[in-house]
Amino acid sequence: MLLASLVEPAFGLIFWMTLSFGIAFFLLTKFAWKPILGALRERERSIEDAIGEAKKAREEVAAMKAGNEELLREARAERDQMMKEAREVRDREIAQAKDRAKAEADALLARAREDIRNEKNAALTEMRNQLGELSIQVAERILREKLGDQSAQQALLDKVLKESDLHLS
Amino acid sequence: MPHSGSLATFAAAKKGGRSLPKYLNSLMRAAFLVFCMLITGWSVAQHGGHAAPDAADPALESRSEAAEFNAGKLIMGHIGDEHGWHIAGDLTLPLPVIIYDTQRGLKVFSSSRFEHGHAAYDGYLLQDGSIVAVDASGTVDKAATANIWDLSITKNVLTAVVVLFLVVLTFISVAKAYGRRAGQAPKGLQSLMEPIILFVRDDVAKGAIGEKKYESFMPFLLTVFFFILFANLLGLVPFFPGGANLTGNIAVTFTLALIVLLIVTFNGNRHYWGHILAMPGVPPWVLIILTPVEILGMFLKPFVLMIRLFANIAAGHIIAMSFFSLIFVFGATSAAAGYGVSVVSLLFTIFMFFLEILVAFIQAYVFAFLSALYIGAAVEESHEHKESLV
Numbered sequence: 001m002l003l004a005s006l007v008e009p010a011f012g013l014i015f016w017m018t019l020s021f022g023i024a025f026f027l028l029t030k031f032a033w034k035p036i037l038g039a040l041r042e043r044e045r046s047i048e049d050a051i052g053e054a055k056k057a058r059e060e061v062a063a064m065k066a067g068n069e070e071l072l073r074e075a076r077a078e079r080d081q082m083m084k085e086a087r088e089v090r091d092r093e094i095a096q097a098k099d100r101a102k103a104e105a106d107a108l109l110a111r112a113r114e115d116i117r118n119e120k121n122a123a124l125t126e127m128r129n130q131l132g133e134l135s136i137q138v139a140e141r142i143l144r145e146k147l148g149d150q151s152a153q154q155a156l157l158d159k160v161l162k163e164s165d166l167h168l169s
Numbered sequence: 170m171p172h173s174g175s176l177a178t179f180a181a182a183k184k185g186g187r188s189l190p191k192y193l194n195s196l197m198r199a200a201f202l203v204f205c206m207l208i209t210g211w212s213v214a215q216h217g218g219h220a221a222p223d224a225a226d227p228a229l230e231s232r233s234e235a236a237e238f239n240a241g242k243l244i245m246g247h248i249g250d251e252h253g254w255h256i257a258g259d260l261t262l263p264l265p266v267i268i269y270d271t272q273r274g275l276k277v278f279s280s281s282r283f284e285h286g287h288a289a290y291d292g293y294l295l296q297d298g299s300i301v302a303v304d305a306s307g308t309v310d311k312a313a314t315a316n317i318w319d320l321s322i323t324k325n326v327l328t329a330v331v332v333l334f335l336v337v338l339t340f341i342s343v344a345k346a347y348g349r350r351a352g353q354a355p356k357g358l359q360s361l362m363e364p365i366i367l368f369v370r371d372d373v374a375k376g377a378i379g380e381k382k383y384e385s386f387m388p389f390l391l392t393v394f395f396f397i398l399f400a401n402l403l404g405l406v407p408f409f410p411g412g413a414n415l416t417g418n419i420a421v422t423f424t425l426a427l428i429v430l431l432i433v434t435f436n437g438n439r440h441y442w443g444h445i446l447a448m449p450g451v452p453p454w455v456l457i458i459l460t461p462v463e464i465l466g467m468f469l470k471p472f473v474l475m476i477r478l479f480a481n482i483a484a485g486h487i488i489a490m491s492f493f494s495l496i497f498v499f500g501a502t503s504a505a506a507g508y509g510v511s512v513v514s515l516l517f518t519i520f521m522f523f524l525e526i527l528v529a530f531i532q533a534y535v536f537a538f539l540s541a542l543y544i545g546a547a548v549e550e551s552h553e554h555k556e557s558l559v
Binding site: 018020023033034039043046 | 245248249250267318319320321322323325326329330333334336337340341343344347348351352363366367370384387388389391392396418419420421423424425428483
């Protein structure tokens with residue numbers, strides 16, 4: 001009897017259970033489940049959005065950083081290029097200056113050498129002229145001494161003639 | 170108020186125990202447990218003692234033996250329904266009796282009029298927990314009894330209302346917290362309930378019904394989950410207004426299972442009915458056997474839902490009560506044996522209590538999950554065949 005009542009659903013309890021469960025279900029759906037599930041969904045969406053935004057911001061920062069690095073690298077390369085060019089210009093100018101100086105020095109040397117040679121030649125000519133004059137004076141004096149009298153002159157003339165005859169023959 | 174008194178004593182003992190050695194502290198805890206046990210035992214003894222006046226009644230003397238403890242009657246009385254809520258000792262909360270008699274119309278009166286089944290009132294008598302019609306001489310009139318529709322607010326009806334009231338109150342307060350703290354982290358009751366709600370949504374509804382269609386079934390699954398959970402937990406509270414065996418009552422699980430059946434039936438799509446009435450890819454002569462089996466299966470699934478919840482919770486209550494009854498069964502032979510057994514009984518009951526807390530959650534989950542699975546099978550579009558769990 002007791003066991004039968006245990007497994008036999010009582011009509012009254014089913015009736016009240018259906019009614020109260022139905023009312024509670026309606027109240028819960030309207031005032032609890034919908035707001036709660038809505039709020040949860042809303043929060044999940046906002047979290048997802050926030051994560052997406054954070055990711056985007058991170059990507060932007062990364063892109064910016066990459067851009068900065070690119071700029072820096074370019075600036076560095078430019079600087080290197082400029083320095084290299086400056087160095088080249090400097091080297092070239094130094095070289096040019098050196099060349100020019102050398103050329104000038106060479107020119108100066110050459111001119112100096114020329115001058116020296118000219119001076120030397122002039123001196124030599126002068127010396128030669130003086131020597132010639134001197135020797136002519138010497139010779140004139142000798143001749144004047146030797147050929148001071150008529151006989152000595154005749155003798156010499158003869159002798160020269162004689163020699164030239166021989167040569168002519 | 171023996172409970173609150175003992176709690177105060179215990180609190181005082183604990184405070185004083187701070188300076189005491191550790192073993193004294195645990196000794197006091199043990200003493201508290203034994204004290205609780207004695208109080209509960211006293212309460213059960215009073216309850217069990219009801220067999221005595223019944224037996225003394227001359228009309229029932231032939232059926233009952235002596236004024237001894239009847240464990241079966243106590244346990245069945247506890248897990249069954251009552252027209253008045255027996256709280257402790259002789260204290261009983263009278264509940265309204267509502268009878269719709271097809272001959273005599275609607276009758277409403279207090280259950281205290283029955284005097285625990287000892288008196289007839291207005292031609293009705295409470296016999297073994299159910300209302301029967303009696304004639305003037307006091308004998309049961311079976312023909313008149315058949316006209317009675319008992320719509321009384323019984324102990325279980327009141328408990329169901331209390332449980333549903335608690336669920337509504339809890340979740341409306343949680344919903345308000347969501348409104349008040351929009352976009353903020355959950356707090357308090359809200360943070361306690363949120364993981365459970367998310368669990369029901371993500372693991373029960375989304376898992377069993379599918380991402381596309383789960384949303385419209387969420388209110389039902391959440392309501393049924395929390396109703397069963399709250400009812401199971403309230404059933405574990407040993408004093409008023411707990412202790413009623415609500416989810417271990419077949420009428421309650423019947424109602425819940427019926428709602429599942431209705432939801433499945435009204436939401437079943439072509440695919441679902443096609444599989445029941447004419448399983449595709451099966452030769453026609455096999456269908457003669459298969460179709461009745463499938464139709465039977467359609468009703469069997471909610472039927473199993475009903476039985477599983479009822480049997481699990483009722484069994485938990487029966488076992489807990491049986492351990493307590495052991496004390497008085499042994500106590501009837503000798504007082505020393507009763508006290509000796511009480512220690513073992515108490516330990517087992519405490520163990521059962523923790524087990525029942527686990528079962529409360531598991532059964533709520535299982536009921537909601539299997540309901541979701543049946544609904545999922547009824548609304549699924551794809552042709553991948555899910556194994557139906559029964």
